[in-house]
Amino acid sequence: MADTTDQIPERIPINLVVNGARRTLEIAPWTTLLDALRDRLELTGTKKGCDHGQCGACTVLVDGRRINSCLTLAIMKDGAEITTIEGLAANGALHPLQQAFVDHDAFQCGYCTPGQICSAAGLLAEGRARDADEIRELMSGNLCRCGAYPNIVAAIEQVMGRS
Amino acid sequence: MNAYVGTPTSRVDGRAKVTGAAKYAGEFAADLLLHGFVVAATIPRGRIARLDTSKALKVKGVVDVLTHAHRPPLAEQDEAWKDEVAPEQGSPFRPLYDNSVKFNGQPIALVVAEDWETAKFAATRIRVEYEEEAFATDLESERTKAAKVDQPHKPRGDASAALTRAAVHHEADYVIPSEHHNPMELYATTAVWDGNGKLTVYDKTQGVQNVQKFLCSVFGRKPNEIRVISPYVGGAFGSGLRPQHQVVLATLGALALKRSVRVVLTRHQMYGLGYRPMTIEHVALGANRDGTLEAVMHEAIAVTSRFENFSRNDTGWGEQLYKSPNSRLSHKLVHLDVATPCDMRAPGAASGVCALECAMDELAVALKLDPIELRLRCYSDRDQSEDLPYTSKQLRACYARGAEAFGWSRRAPGPRSMRDGKELVGWGMATGVWEALQMPVAVRIVLTANGHAEVSCAASDIGTGTYTIVAQVAADALGLPIENISVRLADSSLPQAPVEGGSWMAASSAHAVLGAAEEIRQELVRRVKAMPASPLGGVDAPDIILVDGTVTKAGDRSRAVSIADIMRHSKLERIEKEKLNQFEEEKSYARNTHSAVFAEVKVDEQLGVIRVTRVVSAVAAGRILNTKTGRSQVMGSVVWGIGMALHEETLMDHRFGRIMNANIAEYHIPVNADVHDIDVIFVDEPDDRINRLGVKGLGEIGIVGVPAAIANAVYHATGKRIRRFPITLDKLLD
Numbered sequence: 001m002a003d004t005t006d007q008i009p010e011r012i013p014i015n016l017v018v019n020g021a022r023r024t025l026e027i028a029p030w031t032t033l034l035d036a037l038r039d040r041l042e043l044t045g046t047k048k049g050c051d052h053g054q055c056g057a058c059t060v061l062v063d064g065r066r067i068n069s070c071l072t073l074a075i076m077k078d079g080a081e082i083t084t085i086e087g088l089a090a091n092g093a094l095h096p097l098q099q100a101f102v103d104h105d106a107f108q109c110g111y112c113t114p115g116q117i118c119s120a121a122g123l124l125a126e127g128r129a130r131d132a133d134e135i136r137e138l139m140s141g142n143l144c145r146c147g148a149y150p151n152i153v154a155a156i157e158q159v160m161g162r163s
Numbered sequence: 164m165n166a167y168v169g170t171p172t173s174r175v176d177g178r179a180k181v182t183g184a185a186k187y188a189g190e191f192a193a194d195l196l197l198h199g200f201v202v203a204a205t206i207p208r209g210r211i212a213r214l215d216t217s218k219a220l221k222v223k224g225v226v227d228v229l230t231h232a233h234r235p236p237l238a239e240q241d242e243a244w245k246d247e248v249a250p251e252q253g254s255p256f257r258p259l260y261d262n263s264v265k266f267n268g269q270p271i272a273l274v275v276a277e278d279w280e281t282a283k284f285a286a287t288r289i290r291v292e293y294e295e296e297a298f299a300t301d302l303e304s305e306r307t308k309a310a311k312v313d314q315p316h317k318p319r320g321d322a323s324a325a326l327t328r329a330a331v332h333h334e335a336d337y338v339i340p341s342e343h344h345n346p347m348e349l350y351a352t353t354a355v356w357d358g359n360g361k362l363t364v365y366d367k368t369q370g371v372q373n374v375q376k377f378l379c380s381v382f383g384r385k386p387n388e389i390r391v392i393s394p395y396v397g398g399a400f401g402s403g404l405r406p407q408h409q410v411v412l413a414t415l416g417a418l419a420l421k422r423s424v425r426v427v428l429t430r431h432q433m434y435g436l437g438y439r440p441m442t443i444e445h446v447a448l449g450a451n452r453d454g455t456l457e458a459v460m461h462e463a464i465a466v467t468s469r470f471e472n473f474s475r476n477d478t479g480w481g482e483q484l485y486k487s488p489n490s491r492l493s494h495k496l497v498h499l500d501v502a503t504p505c506d507m508r509a510p511g512a513a514s515g516v517c518a519l520e521c522a523m524d525e526l527a528v529a530l531k532l533d534p535i536e537l538r539l540r541c542y543s544d545r546d547q548s549e550d551l552p553y554t555s556k557q558l559r560a561c562y563a564r565g566a567e568a569f570g571w572s573r574r575a576p577g578p579r580s581m582r583d584g585k586e587l588v589g590w591g592m593a594t595g596v597w598e599a600l601q602m603p604v605a606v607r608i609v610l611t612a613n614g615h616a617e618v619s620c621a622a623s624d625i626g627t628g629t630y631t632i633v634a635q636v637a638a639d640a641l642g643l644p645i646e647n648i649s650v651r652l653a654d655s656s657l658p659q660a661p662v663e664g665g666s667w668m669a670a671s672s673a674h675a676v677l678g679a680a681e682e683i684r685q686e687l688v689r690r691v692k693a694m695p696a697s698p699l700g701g702v703d704a705p706d707i708i709l710v711d712g713t714v715t716k717a718g719d720r721s722r723a724v725s726i727a728d729i730m731r732h733s734k735l736e737r738i739e740k741e742k743l744n745q746f747e748e749e750k751s752y753a754r755n756t757h758s759a760v761f762a763e764v765k766v767d768e769q770l771g772v773i774r775v776t777r778v779v780s781a782v783a784a785g786r787i788l789n790t791k792t793g794r795s796q797v798m799g800s801v802v803w804g805i806g807m808a809l810h811e812e813t814l815m816d817h818r819f820g821r822i823m824n825a826n827i828a829e830y831h832i833p834v835n836a837d838v839h840d841i842d843v844i845f846v847d848e849p850d851d852r853i854n855r856l857g858v859k860g861l862g863e864i865g866i867v868g869v870p871a872a873i874a875n876a877v878y879h880a881t882g883k884r885i886r887r888f889p890i891t892l893d894k895l896l897d
Contacts, residue, residue, distance in 0.1 A: 008223055008281050030280050039279065044190035045183015047397070049347045050430045054828040057347055085183035094181065102177040105795045109626030110180030111347040111397025117181060140834040143827065145347050145398045146626050147802025149838040151795060 014078040018043065019087025027074050034058045036074035037084060045085035045114045049143070056142035059115035059122070060084050066122025068141075085114035088121065097121055100155035108146035116142045120156045132157060167635035167645055168856070171791035175650065176395070176630045185395040188367040189351030193423035196353070197226055199416050200282035201409070201432055202272035202289050204264045207500040207820030208298035211262040211271060211291060218288035219274055224281035227420060228289070229273040229412075231259050235419050238381045246377040247370070248404045248506070248662060253471030256503065257381075258411045264293065265470060266502045267821045268435030273412045275424060298500040300820040302441050302466050303338075309464045309495035312474045316482065316548055320489030322447075325458035329449025332458075333526045337446065337518035338887040340812040341466065342439040344507050345827055348397020350436065351427040352413040360384075362417055364391045366410045369403035370662030372621050375655035377406045378414055389414075393653040396625040400803075401506035403625065404662050407436055434825035437505025438813060440466040442477060444518030448526050449489075454540035456487035463515060464495045468503040472496055475506070477515030480596050482548040483755060484558075485523075485541040500820055506664060508803055509863035512597055513870070517807070517888070520593035520871030525884065533576065534592050534875065535562050535759075546753035554752045555850035555857075557783035558594070561759035564844050565592075565781030569761035578882035586765040586774075589880025595758035595868030599785065599859035600667035604675035605658035605743040608637065610683055612730035612737070614712045616641055618679075619651040622660035622672050627862055628792035629668055635789060636673045636856075640680035642709035658741055666756070666860030669788055673858055675744040680709075682740035687714050690733045691724050698722040746854060754853055756784040756864040760804070762872040766880045771892030774839070775805050775873055781844040785859035790845065797843045797865035804869020806833045809889050831889075 011026040018041060025040055034051070037043045037060070046069060049057030053071040060069045061083040088095040097117050100106070107113040119142045129135045135153050144152065179185040204211075216228040227233075237260055238244060244255040258270045272289055276282035299305050326332055353365040368374045368391070375391040378384065396403060409426040416424035428435075442465040449458035463477035478492040507513070527537040542559065545552055566572070574590045575581050581588035609617045618637045624630045630650045638645040651657060660672070688704045691697055691714045699707055699714065699722055708717045715723035730736070763777040778801050787793040810831035814823045824830045843865075850857040870888065877895070878884050885894050 008284060028280060030284075035279065038190070042192060043183070044186060047187075047347070048189075048349060048427075050827050052430065052826060052828070054430075054826060055347065085181075089182055094178070098181040101181050102173055105174065105177075105791050107177075107180055107626075108628070108792075108795060108799060109347065109396060109398040110176070110185050111187065113180050114183045136836045136838070140836040143347065143832060143834060145345055145400070145832060146795075147799030147833065147838070148795060149802065149833070149835045150798060150841055152835065 012075055014075055016077060017081045019083060029073060029075050031074050032070050033072040033074045033077055034069040037069060043084050043086055047111055047114055049112065056119060057112050057115040059119040059142060061118055061122055064125055066119050085118060088117065096159045100158045104151045104155040104158065106148050106151040106155040108148060112142060112144045116144065116152055124159065165639055167638050168788055169786065172631060172635055172789050174628060174631045174792060175634045187348055187395050187397050188365045188393060189349065189353060189425060189427045191353045191365040193353065193355045195422055197275050197277065197416065197420065197422050197424045198279040198282045199273045199275045199412055199424050199426035200286045201270045201412065201426065201428060202274065202286050203432055203435055204267060204269040204271050206264055206293050206295050207267040207300060209264050209293045209295040211264065212294045213292040214272060215290040216272065219285040222281060222285040222288060224277040225285045226275045226277065229259060229275065229415060229419060230271065231261050234259050234415055238383065243380045246405050247373045250471045250473050255471060258408050259415065266468065266500060268432065270408050270412060273416055275416050275420060298820050300499050300501055300815050301817040302443065302497055302499065305497045305499060306443065306464055309497045311493055311495050312472060314492065314494050316479050316492040318491045319547065322458045322460045322489040322491035325489035326447055326449040326460060329457045330452050331529050332447065332449040333522055333529055334447035335522060335886055337444045337521055339442045339444065339514040339517060340888060341441040342507060342807065342811045343434055343813050343830060344400040344402035345830065345832060346398030346400060346402060349427050349430060350407045350409050350433050352410040353425040354413040354417040355423045356417050356421055360388055362389050362414060364389060364410065364414060366391055366393050367396055367403055368393050369396065369399045369623050369625055369664055371623065371653050371655040372660065373662050374406045374410055381411065382414060382418060391655040393623060396623055399625040400508045401510060401664060402437060404506055404664050405437065430827055431825045434822050435502055437503060439507035440473065440504035442514045444477065444515060446518050446522040448522055450526055450530060454530055454532050454537045456485055456541045458489040459485065459487045460491045461519065462493045462495065464497060466499055466501060466504060467496045468501055469498045471503040473504045475511030477511045479548060480512055480516050481519050483546050483596055484543060484594055486543040487541065509597060509866045512863065512867045513807065516596060516867050517870045520868055521874050521886065524591065524875040524878065535566060535571065538562065538594060549753065551751065551753045554754050554852040555785065555848050556755065556757060557846050557848040558757040560846045561757055561781040561783050564846055565759040565761050565779050568842055568844060569779040571761060578879050583765060585768060587768055587880040589764045589766065589876040591872045591875030591879050592759065592761045593868040593871035593875060595760055595864055597666060597756045597864040597867055599754040599756055599853060600665050601670045601746045601854060602661045602667045603743060603745045604660045604671040605741060606675040606679040607658050607739065607741040608679040608683055610738045612727055612735065614643060614726055615647045616643060617649045617651060618676060619657045620660050620672060620675065621653065621655055621657040622668055623653045623663040625663055627663065627668065627796060628789060629672055631792055632669055632788045633672055633676055636676040637680060640677055641683065642711055659743060666862040669860045670854055670858040673788060673856055674854055677855065678742040678744040679740050682742050683738055684709055686738050686740065687726065687729055690729045694732050698724060752852055756859045758782045758864050758868055760868040760872040762876045764873060764876040764880055766877065771895035773809055773877060773890065773892065777840045779842045779844065780865060781846055782864055783846040783848040784861050784864055785848050785850045785853060786857040787845050788858060793861050794843045796861045798841045800865025801841050801869050802833050802838055803866045805837060805873065807888065808870040808873035812889050
């Protein structure tokens, strides 16, 4: 790579609505939404597993849709509404997916879990999955190295009302 | 007494994990935190001739660049770098120690900056020139250089002669590739500068005390100067047994700059650490026509680095499973210009038993015997290596229960004899075996007057459920509801524990809890007997139990005093007891867990695509402390077995000595769509010899045998015997 510059980019002000709260931050254009959440807003519930869009641990909901926050620059989401795992429980009560994950033991180490749950919330909103096979297929962007997949499918089925 | 032990109790740390509240090593905040980014070597062997950091240092926000030529002092003796899991023979790798390059991906510089992006950018400004040296990274081309390592297995009889004489014999090489653990959490450390030279190090490790002792030794610090904490670990599977590169680098940075430093490796950089070593497993079996064995020969040839001898027990498992009057086992190492391998889930057994169980399947075909029938005909009730009986061995029940649940009796024996539309159907099975180990662990219990107890220990919970089983055992032993138990783990300042590995932590931590709880009980008994007109006055101490928040005469609930009353009367706010539990070294029994694994595959005849549609794993592992988390653990292990059979392979370009697929897209692991029905059966296995609770541990047994069961199913489906793992579609279509 040619040494084109030794200068780091200037920070630019953006607004994000994160878990219902408006947050203003000055951010460099090269900062991903994932790093903005974890390092700048201290919302470490969203996980970094690969930083390359390969594992899904960083999945959050942006304007209701599930995305890999590691493949998204924060400045691209100026003004967007973002829901992270920290925003799913309401008034201390677990979101039905969070409760179902506990009930079905749908995790072990817990590191992929916030991404799995956000992805499942996105999946339910999409309304595309009708059976276990479709859940498996449409949740395959979220890796779980502990191998909790059958329990993850069972938890999602429970919330879909099909268990 | 057992309100919780043996029940499907939900994880006590579940809420923290589903809400994002659980904090992992790279997530702890610190004032004025600096971020380190690692620069890694791009050659496998040689010397750093020039390392130019000047351009990186000019980047605004960069604080320093540490290299072998610019760093605080590091220990000079090998012994100082040997952590408790290090191989006995060798010279452990030392990050940023000198200008030598020992493997591709070795860390050679650490850029430290005010934020992570700046450090990452500045790392691209570092220029390195190498003096390259000739290297070798290919096990197969270097196979002839293999050197034998000491193994405890003594030869029995004359296996070579018996093999020659045998009526039926099978002999083949099975090749297991190198595999990387790839836990979901990146290897990460946050070293927090507490001032006055003291550090609190949040690290992704399976053993906080191992890392703490290692850091003190490497950096010449006193024990009270470094504390290591790791409350949650995002998967490890063996990768966190030895101190990882980034914990040395973060500590180095913090000590150099007197500021807090976080270092998180990239997924790519994680491939510069330990892995399951590629192994060529040579198995030869000789049998009589009736299916009894005459000879077992098993030789493993495995990769290790140039600088450490890493080896595990790949070949000894046949001694435990199959009766044979003659056996010869050996393990050889080939030293290559690569990082040292390390333990990865069921190290040794996952690879060795895979080969053995594929070979047994091939022998069954040669003998025209059902694979289960062959295993029953040479079933061993003794561990032949030491000629010992087992504390318990319900493997026969595993075969029976597993076969029944799977529907094995409906299997058509011939290959290519079962079909579902355009897919060939194959049913295969294999045996699994692992050790039931137990280690000294200490636990502290603080019982407070409000009927709550805090149970603490330095042991880790790497997702295995240690928090939950410790809470269950403590709740039962103290007679309290589980909600009243809080568990603190994985802080080096807490009572002693070894690394969490080898499946030993369940039994070890559970009995340590029992030991400390017994101390609490005895203290309460002394106190209650000292009370005036105590309802337990004349009762013998052993007849007094803790139940429902009271101290009670066993069998007579009318004679009870609440813990609160005892504490009030004794003017105590808390009772604190700490106890180190050590198991008696009873050498007259072998201790093992066993399993029988049954797999169904469906193979697209035209495309060669393989799906594992069903797995039944019947496990005999003593008492299962938690049937919910225990089932999950075995299920996850089965998923690992699917990966080992069909997906996982670290691919090396031997022209450059560099890993080609060092990411989690091209290094394939099972995804949700790859995993279908998994049925876990826990076979009843009472065991009053192994330990008081009869616990054996579950971390490894679930993977052992799974790859072979799948490979055997692929043979049954297609008639093709693939002995080079993973079994990918190109091999089937060849």
